[in-house]
Amino acid sequence: MALSMTKTAATHIQKSLTQRGKGVGLRLGVKTNGCSGMAYLLEFADKIEEEDQVFESQGIKIIVDPKSLIYIDGTELDFVREGLNEGFQFNNPNIKNQCGCGESFNV
Amino acid sequence: MALLQISEPGQSTAPHQHRLAAGIDLGTTNSLIATVRSGIAETLPDLDKQHLLPSIVHYSHTAPPIVGYVAKKRANQDPLNTIASVKRFMGRGIADIKTTGSRLPYHFIEQAQGMPLIHTVAGDKSPVQVSADILSVLKQRAEMALQGDLIGVVITVPAYFDDAQRQATKDAATIAGLKVLRLLNEPTAAAVAYGLDKEARGIYAIYDLGGGTFDISILRLQRGVFEVMATAGDSALGGDDIDQAIAQWLMQQANIADDATHHHIRELLDIARTAKETLTTEAEITLKIPLDTGNCVNITLTTNQLNELIDPLIQKTLLACRRALRDARITPEQINEVVMVGGSTRMPRVREKIGEFFHCQPHVDIDPDKVVAIGAAIQADILVGNKPDDDLLLLDVIPLSLGIETMGGLVEKIIQRNTTIPVSKAQDFTTFKDGQTAMAVHVLQGERELVTHCRSLARFELRGIPPMVAGAARIRVTFQVDADGLLGVSAQEEISGVHSEITVKPSYGLSDNQIEQMLKDSLSHAHEDVAIRTLREQQVEADRVINALRAALKTDGKVLLKQHEFVAISEALDGLLQVKGGQDAQAIKQAIEELDKVTQEFAARRMDASIRRAMKGQKVENFMENN
Numbered sequence: 001m002a003l004s005m006t007k008t009a010a011t012h013i014q015k016s017l018t019q020r021g022k023g024v025g026l027r028l029g030v031k032t033n034g035c036s037g038m039a040y041l042l043e044f045a046d047k048i049e050e051e052d053q054v055f056e057s058q059g060i061k062i063i064v065d066p067k068s069l070i071y072i073d074g075t076e077l078d079f080v081r082e083g084l085n086e087g088f089q090f091n092n093p094n095i096k097n098q099c100g101c102g103e104s105f106n107v
Numbered sequence: 108m109a110l111l112q113i114s115e116p117g118q119s120t121a122p123h124q125h126r127l128a129a130g131i132d133l134g135t136t137n138s139l140i141a142t143v144r145s146g147i148a149e150t151l152p153d154l155d156k157q158h159l160l161p162s163i164v165h166y167s168h169t170a171p172p173i174v175g176y177v178a179k180k181r182a183n184q185d186p187l188n189t190i191a192s193v194k195r196f197m198g199r200g201i202a203d204i205k206t207t208g209s210r211l212p213y214h215f216i217e218q219a220q221g222m223p224l225i226h227t228v229a230g231d232k233s234p235v236q237v238s239a240d241i242l243s244v245l246k247q248r249a250e251m252a253l254q255g256d257l258i259g260v261v262i263t264v265p266a267y268f269d270d271a272q273r274q275a276t277k278d279a280a281t282i283a284g285l286k287v288l289r290l291l292n293e294p295t296a297a298a299v300a301y302g303l304d305k306e307a308r309g310i311y312a313i314y315d316l317g318g319g320t321f322d323i324s325i326l327r328l329q330r331g332v333f334e335v336m337a338t339a340g341d342s343a344l345g346g347d348d349i350d351q352a353i354a355q356w357l358m359q360q361a362n363i364a365d366d367a368t369h370h371h372i373r374e375l376l377d378i379a380r381t382a383k384e385t386l387t388t389e390a391e392i393t394l395k396i397p398l399d400t401g402n403c404v405n406i407t408l409t410t411n412q413l414n415e416l417i418d419p420l421i422q423k424t425l426l427a428c429r430r431a432l433r434d435a436r437i438t439p440e441q442i443n444e445v446v447m448v449g450g451s452t453r454m455p456r457v458r459e460k461i462g463e464f465f466h467c468q469p470h471v472d473i474d475p476d477k478v479v480a481i482g483a484a485i486q487a488d489i490l491v492g493n494k495p496d497d498d499l500l501l502l503d504v505i506p507l508s509l510g511i512e513t514m515g516g517l518v519e520k521i522i523q524r525n526t527t528i529p530v531s532k533a534q535d536f537t538t539f540k541d542g543q544t545a546m547a548v549h550v551l552q553g554e555r556e557l558v559t560h561c562r563s564l565a566r567f568e569l570r571g572i573p574p575m576v577a578g579a580a581r582i583r584v585t586f587q588v589d590a591d592g593l594l595g596v597s598a599q600e601e602i603s604g605v606h607s608e609i610t611v612k613p614s615y616g617l618s619d620n621q622i623e624q625m626l627k628d629s630l631s632h633a634h635e636d637v638a639i640r641t642l643r644e645q646q647v648e649a650d651r652v653i654n655a656l657r658a659a660l661k662t663d664g665k666v667l668l669k670q671h672e673f674v675a676i677s678e679a680l681d682g683l684l685q686v687k688g689g690q691d692a693q694a695i696k697q698a699i700e701e702l703d704k705v706t707q708e709f710a711a712r713r714m715d716a717s718i719r720r721a722m723k724g725q726k727v728e729n730f731m732e733n734n
Contacts, residue, residue, distance in 0.1 A: 019147050085253070
């Protein structure tokens with residue numbers, strides 16, 4: 001079981017964390033809503049819960065709750081630019097289909 | 108495909124429900140739009156990677172308006188249809204505009220009321236419309252970058268903008284299809300960008316030297332609220348004047364006559380700007396100056412020479428700084444921090460002189476062109492709810508609750524503390540006694556429940572209420588606090604329309620410590636206050652019931668009640684009168700309920716009697732018709 005991120009993603013997350021001035025890492029997860037079943041969650045993490053799993057990639061802690069991990073195991077987080085738009089993208093090997101927007105998915 | 112941003116813990120939104128917000132610096136010379144993505148506030152560039160959008164709009168009769176750099180290029184060929192610096196005309200009448208400059212740059216069409224229109228080939232445009240065209244371009248840029256509609260924006264305005272100018276700015280946003288979450292003072296936005304609002308308190312100077320305007324603002328922060336203590340400035344002083352000074356010197360050195368062609372001067376000004384920008388990092392620069400003969404001559408400009416040229420201009424800004432300090436009644440030493448805004452503050456000499464003047468190192472880490480937009484973006488992000496509540500900025504809020512006195516010496520809060528201003532809230536009150544024709548409105552400030560524990564701000568009376576039974580009149584009391592913190596209280600009886608009002612300045616005379624003490628008291632006395640409020644409420648209710656019952660007994664008691672019923676009611680009434688003066692809220696409540704029980708039959712009979720009276724001598728058809 002593992003989660004990882006690209007170097008570009010790490011650079012950006014590090015910048016965000018520094019700017020924010022606090023936080024132990026990044027929380028990844030899934031929520032059960034969205035137009036195609038589940039939705040990704042991407043938040044700053046201020047604390048690690050007991051049941052959380054913690055992975056480290058490119059020097060950044062990725063925190064995930066065990067239930068979410070089932071759906072996103074093996075995911076690589078990437079940071080991409082598309083014209084004026086920029087942001088993070090989940091490259092999740094588990095998904096069977098996703099809505100056109102890429103914000104929600106099904107396994 | 109949508110890309111995700113990092114949210115604050117617990118603030119993630121559902122897909123497609125992102126709370127997109129932006130901050131806009133709608134400047135005289137340049138405008139910018141910024142947003143917070145993954146916790147970082149940054150300005151958004153256009154497709155050519157330009158962050159600044161020149162606040163210039165070019166109108167033509169064939170195409171939609173062009174905004175920005177392209178419009179700027181048209182200024183020379185088509186000056187009358189290329190509107191620049193429109194901010195100077197916002198919310199201004201033609202007379203105001205005439206006093207700001209000796210000659211009007213455009214063909215203005217005077218209006219009977221309000222702002223004049225600017226005549227262009229695309230029709231007559233009001234300054235509000237021109238601003239809306241600038242805002243539309245920024246809106247489009249943000250929505251492309253964020254892949255969604257903006258929920259709301261924070262737009263910055265100069266601290267000295269009056270109501271008309273602020274309203275004009277809001278109107279421009281509405282025309283552009285933007286929802287204004289708040290207008291924020293430019294100096295406050297700059298302070299927010301540097302996180303100064305996180306400090307407990309302080310006095311800050313915001314030094315804003317832009318392309319064509321200079322502003323100095325002295326802000327005082329206390330309890331998270333920024334107050335503008337003083338502003339001063341020069342609406343015709345900025346980077347352009349510095350370029351002028353350098354160009355003048357170059358002309359002297361190269362023996363170029365003053366009557367050089369417009370094109371030639373333009374060229375020299377561009378060289379001057381380049382020289383100025385280079386000398387922020389270099390000690391000297393050699394410039395190739397074109398002569399009218401077509402030849403060129405090399406001239407070296409050193410930092411020392413540059414400083415000599417610009418010192419008189421910096422002196423002028425310091426004069427304004429002194430004026431602002433005097434108005435704020437403080438000395439330079441009392442300034443805790445200085446924030447630099449505007450491109451011209453990149454010049455090392457400006458920073459040095461300002462540092463000397465205020466005896467402190469000015470903040471320069473954030474790009475001075477972007478700092479205002481960034482502060483606005485941070486504020487907008489909070490206002491749309493992307494931050495947890497405890498991070499909420501208390502900018503421009505009411506420090507203590509405002510309310511009025513009600514029966515029993517209680518305070519009814521109408522505007523709660525920490526409500527952001529401007530705000531307007533109304534509440535309906537009624538008369539307490541039959542035939543009451545006047546009502547005293549006592550305006551109070553504070554968190555406690557009793558009038559005696561709050562601060563009295565003002566009193567006024569509403570007279571001429573038509574006599575009615577108690578509780579029938581509807582008196583609407585409206586509290587309105589404008590952006591400057593001015594409180595206006597008005598009371599109006601809805602049936603007769605009689606009206607009365609007063610204006611008060613609520614924070615006047617209250618020091619930081621006093622406000623803090625008032626808040627502390629409200630917390631430490633919380634239980635006590637709740638108990639006393641319950642008691643007073645029951646006492647007031649008891650009085651109301653007693654008054655109503657006595658009036659009813661007087662008119663109908665003899666006719667509608669048998670002797671033993673009359674006695675039972677009198678006994679229950681005595682019971683209530685006995686406990687009413689005591690401290691036991693529960694006992695009063697029980698006595699009221701007791702009295703209510705024994706009078707129910709009496710109330711029913713009175714109702715029947717009054718209906719009979721009303722219907723006497725009438726035919727059923729009459730009622731049908733009326734309905």
